[in-house]
Amino acid sequence: MSKPIVATASLAGCFGCHMSILDIDERILTLIDLVEFNKSPIDDIKTFSKTCDIGLIEGGCCNSENVENLRDFRKHCKILISVGECAIMGGLPALRNGIPVKDCFAEAYLNGPTVDPAGGIIPNDPELPIILDRVYPLHEIVKIDAFLPGCPPSAELIWKALTALIEGKPLELTYDLVKFD
Amino acid sequence: MSTKAPLDSLLARHGKDPSGLIEILRDVQAALGSIPPEAVAKIAARLGLSRVDVEGVATFYHFFTARPAGTYAVYLNKNVVAEMKGRAEVARAFEKAAGCRFGETTADGLIGLHETSCIGMNDQEPSALINGVVFTRLTPARVRELVAGMKAGKETGKLVKKTGDGANQSRLVRAMVDNNIRKPGPVILAPFKSGAAVRKAVTWTPEDVVAEIKRSNLLGRGGAGFPTGLKWEFCGREACPPRYVVANADEGEPGTFKDRVILTELPHLLFEGMTIAGYAIGAREGILYLRAEYAYLKPRLEKVLADLRAQKLLGKAIAGKKGFAFDITIKLGAGAYVCGEESALLESAEGKRGAPRPRPPFPVQNGYLGLPTTVNNVETLCAAARILERGAGWFKTLGTPKSAGTKLLSVSGDCRKPGVYEVEFGLTINRLLEMAGGRDAQAVQVGGPSGTCVARGQFERRIGFEDLPTGGSIIVIGPQRDLFDVVRNFMDFFIEESCGWCTACRVGNTLLRQKFEKITSGKGTRQDLKEIEAWGKTIKAMSRCGLGQTSPNPILTTLLNFREKYEARVDATRDYVSTFDLEAAVRDAAAVTGQTLAEARHE
Structure with missing residues (x-):
């Protein structure tokens, strides 16, 4: 049997969940033996070249590009997993939810304390992704098959979840893996 | 500052004890029409609190407003029975006549239109409070008349044209509220000679009084049903007096209004029950915590207390018993459903935000001001007085083995005879519907939003702790209603009234409501039904008080008893439906x- 193919992405996240993947330490060598990576910042493959078995997504959706990217993942991945708080709930970026986008722009680009006193400008290049009215968790946009909680989920949790998936075993998150304090 | 002089003289009338904060804020709101920042700062300085402490309390209760609430502050009830009785037209009439929308105050500051949760007038909806005065059975025509009166500068009380029955006509009440006592019963709504119970109690030892209440199997009438005698025993056992008796007159469960009738017609019976509780547990002070919506009854309640003092039924050497002193004060709330929860009520009585406390310790150990306190429902205390008068044996002949006695039911909604019914426990829903004239009901909400929605096929179920416990709210839902409108109204109520302490309740109920909308709008799947059930269970398990622990009930009990209505709305052929609309989601940003x-796709 050929190796399962894994793709990963960070949308409106901080790459902390990807760092947590790297925190599996030397087991990364085992992982490379177990799976093949396709589109992912880990190998820097930018576009899907084949259908993947597992997609891991960090971060929610804060702009139109995130949405396109997520939909692309859904199209190419048999199993799609929300990794971490931002993907599951929106996380820190979602703190802006409830504040009109217009006001967020004004604070960030026109009135904020770090804006050039000579005057700021709201980024409006047509090729920039368009900011969404709020930050969305992934499952509101596409079907998500599993959720790995944490900020970030621990390396142990990610490792157990991945190996369970690869071996076709049920995904069981024991209490020690989801207890955060 | 124009508010300076009245504010200073107003504050001078109050002490510097922080437990009086709510009284002070009530006075400021009444005098200035709002609680402006300069008032917050002055109150904080005077009571030795931080500005945030005062602001926290001022923003917690919905009858306190930071912006002017209007010379005439109109609070229109938005509960589901008001909706059934034509609230929408009444609201439109208010907006049209006043010239502003709900949530706003007219430009001249004369009229403010606000919405409020149940004000305890479900038997005479649509109703509103205007500057604390109750207006019932509103119609668009009556609204136009009221607004004309406001514009003419009439005193709010003068806008009441006709007073209701019984003590509502009293000079000290003068309310257009009707009692609507449909069925008197043997325990509460029965003839009672003032003093009979207290005079008998003081011939017994406090231990014997507790033993008699225990023997009667009296269970708390607020709905939770904790044994009253046991509560008194626990409280009396606590070593450190002073102890307190608190009567919970914060009946905020939408649809209940039976305590309103007791407070109107039988306040002496209630005060007697409090006095007996005081005797039993060894307390010298009692507090009647009266919900703000019933503030119109306060002058008369004060008069009744004065009369009882004159008759030596309150004060020192009560009923001639040397060494037994007890008196009662009234504390008003300021609009918060959660204060009906006993530990939240105690916080509020202490002048704080009405956030429920973690328990244990329970109020019997750590209650008002940290002292042993028994908090009992108004009806419970009345029943206790009658048990002392007539005996536990008599009481136990009424009702069922596990639910002794009678229950006051507040019946409202789609029935011909809404009002208060005193019935023995064990009554079937069918029999109640017969009495109230609501036999064609499709469902009956027993126990208010936090209770159970009972389907037509289950009307042989019985009121009582064995099957359908209730604090008294019974809402009849006729065949013409969309049950989902009822559920939606109840969910909105809990979202509004959550104190915000527990995340599961504060956030979870909003998520439940969104999920409910997804399902009822036809975009739900079987998976959504599963999730709504699972989330409901999580909210119940992860919430500290009764509000959160029962808040998913409107959805969970209808899911249980009316599952087919939900199934009909979900698409069983699909396992996922997205409600996301990219075009709509980018609209705000693209406009800027x-x-x-x-172009963003680089096409």
Whole structure:
């Protein structure tokens, strides 16, 4: 049997969940033996070249590009997993939810304390992704098959979840893996 | 500052004890029409609190407003029975006549239109409070008349044209509220000679009084049903007096109004029950915590207390018993459903935000001001007085083995005879519907939003702790209603009234409501039904008080008893439906930046 193919992405996240993947330490060598990576910042493959078995997504959706990217993942991945708080709930970026986008722009680009006193400008290049009215968790946009909680989920949790998936075993998150304090 | 002089003289009338904060804020709100920042700062300085402490309390209760609430502050009830009785037209009439929308105050500051949760007038909806005065059975025509009166500068009380029955006509009440006592019963709504119970109690030892209440199997009438005698025993056992008796007159469960009738017609019976509780547990002070919506009854309640003092039924050497002193004060709330929860009520009585406390310790150990306190429902205390008068044996002949005695039911909704019914426990819903004239009901909400929605096929179920416990709220839902409108109204109520302490309740109920909308709008799947059930269970398990622990009930009990209605709305052929709309989601930003999706996609 050929190796399962894994793709990963960070949308409106901080790459902390990807760092947590790297925190599996030397087991990364085992992982490379177990799976093949396709589109992912880990190998820097930018576009899907084949259908993947597992997609891991960090971060929610804060702009139109995130949405396109997520939909692309859904199209190419048999199993799609929300990794971490931002993907599951929106996380820190979602703190802006409830504040009109217009006001967020004004604070960030026109009135904020770090804006050039000579005057700021709201980024409006047509090729920039368009900011969404709020930050969305992934499952509101596409079907998500599993959720790995944490900020970030621990390396142990990610490792157990991945190996369970690869071996076709049920995904069981024991209490020690989801207890955060 | 124009508010300076009245504010200073007003504050001078109050002490510097922080437990009086709510009284002070009530006075400021009444005098200034709002609680402006300068008032917050002055109150904080005077009571030795931080500005945030005062602001926290001022923003917690919905009858306190930071912006002017209007010379005439109109609070229109928005509960589900008001909706059934034509609230929408009444609201439109208010907006049209006043010239502002709900949530706003007219430009001249004369009229403010606000919405409020149940004000305890479900038997005479649509109803509103205007500057604390109750107006019932509103119609668009009556609203136009009221607004004309306001514009003419009439005193709010003068806008009441006709007073209701019984003590509502009293000079000290003068309310247009009707009692609507449909069925008197043997325990509460029965003839009672003032003093009979207290005079008998003081011939017994406090231990014997507790033993008699225990023997009667009296269970708390607020709905939770904790044994009253046991509560008194626990409280009396606590070593450190002073102890307190608190009567919970914060009946905020939408649809209940039976305590309103007791407070109107039988306040002496209630005060007697409090006095007996005081005797039993060894307390010298009692507090009647009266919900703000019933503030119109306060002058008369004060008069009744004065009369009882004159008759030596309150004060020192009560009923001639040397060494037994007890008196009662009234504390008003300021609009918060959660204060009906006993530990939240105690916080509020202490002048704080009405956030429920973690338990244990329970109020019997750590209650008002940290002292042993028994908090009992108004009806419970009345029943206790009658048990002392007539005996536990008599009481136990009424009702069922596990639910002794009678229950006051507040019946409202789609029935011909809404009002208060005193019935023995064990009554079937069918029999109640017969009495109230609501036999064609499709469902009956027993126990208010936090209770159970009972389907037509289950009307042989019985009121009582064995099957359908209730604090008294019974809402009849006729065949013409969309049950989902009822559920939606109840969910909105809990979202509004959550104190915000527990995340599961504060956030979870909003998520439940969104999920409910997804399902009822036809975009739900079987998976959504599963999730709504699972989330409901999580909210119940992860919430500290009764509000959160029962808040998913409107959805969970209808899911249980009316599952087919939900199933009919979900698409069983699909396992996922997205409600996301990219075009709509980028609209706000695109309006500012001029971007288009096509260009952003680099097309």
